[in-house]
Amino acid sequence: MIEFLLKIAGLLYKKRCYFCGKSDDNSVMCKNCYEKTEFLPYKKFKTVNNVDVYCAAVYKNDIKKLIRGLKYHNQRELAYFQAKIMYDYWKNLRISEKEFLLVPVPLFPKREKHRKYNHMVLVAKEFEKLTQDKCRTEEHLIKRIKNTKPQYKLTRKEREENLKNAFETVAGFEVYKNKSILIIDDIFTTGVTLKEMIKTLQNNGFGNICCFTTSCSEHAL
Numbered sequence: 001m002i003e004f005l006l007k008i009a010g011l012l013y014k015k016r017c018y019f020c021g022k023s024d025d026n027s028v029m030c031k032n033c034y035e036k037t038e039f040l041p042y043k044k045f046k047t048v049n050n051v052d053v054y055c056a057a058v059y060k061n062d063i064k065k066l067i068r069g070l071k072y073h074n075q076r077e078l079a080y081f082q083a084k085i086m087y088d089y090w091k092n093l094r095i096s097e098k099e100f101l102l103v104p105v106p107l108f109p110k111r112e113k114h115r116k117y118n119h120m121v122l123v124a125k126e127f128e129k130l131t132q133d134k135c136r137t138e139e140h141l142i143k144r145i146k147n148t149k150p151q152y153k154l155t156r157k158e159r160e161e162n163l164k165n166a167f168e169t170v171a172g173f174e175v176y177k178n179k180s181i182l183i184i185d186d187i188f189t190t191g192v193t194l195k196e197m198i199k200t201l202q203n204n205g206f207g208n209i210c211c212f213t214t215s216c217s218e219h220a221l
């Protein structure tokens with residue numbers, strides 16, 4: 001009887017696809033919409049401070065909707081799909097054979113409190129599961145100590161000034177100094193955020209760094 005009721009409830013509350021609105025797959029991203037993902041070539045995207053940066057797709061259409069949905073509209077279930085897009089790209093790279101410590105770009109505590117979560121931490125944890133724990137997340141290795149302004153309105157020079165000394169490594173993680181670190185973020189625009197994070201990590205003895213972003217703005221191509 002309970003099973004029957006659950007089945008009825010399941011039919012009534014079928015999840016709708018956040019992208020096309022259909023509920024055939026009972027998923028926030030249906031198979032059809034997922035398969036429309038256009039991946040960038042499976043190779044290094046940029047170099048920032050001598051560090052390789054990889055990027056899975058361009059920030060437009062459904063990728064844009066996905067990132068914004070998770071980041072601003074509390075669509076937390078989208079974290080899995082953002083991670084899956086990253087993982088489906090990542091597994092085609094030779095570098096994916098290596099083990100990495102996943103370091104999501106931190107938010108300033110006040111902003112995280114306001115949003116209730118750091119979207120990139122959610123993505124990192126889903127990515128970790130997809131790698132079957134080959135990569136592990138460490139969200140506390142580096143923190144944001146400056147309440148930076150949103151970057152999208154600023155020029156490159158203003159972005160650099162805005163992000164200057166914005167991060168600080170946290171004591172107690174020296175054990176990771178020999179580990180390979182993978183910084184992950186949602187959008188690559190000018191690379192200023194990554195540059196500042198890389199600099200902070202390098203200055204504190206974390207040398208083996210690589211970056212991976214879900215997307216890049218069309219200007220960055």
Ligand SMILES: [Zn+2]
Nearest residue numbers: 017020030033
């Ligand atoms: Zn769909």
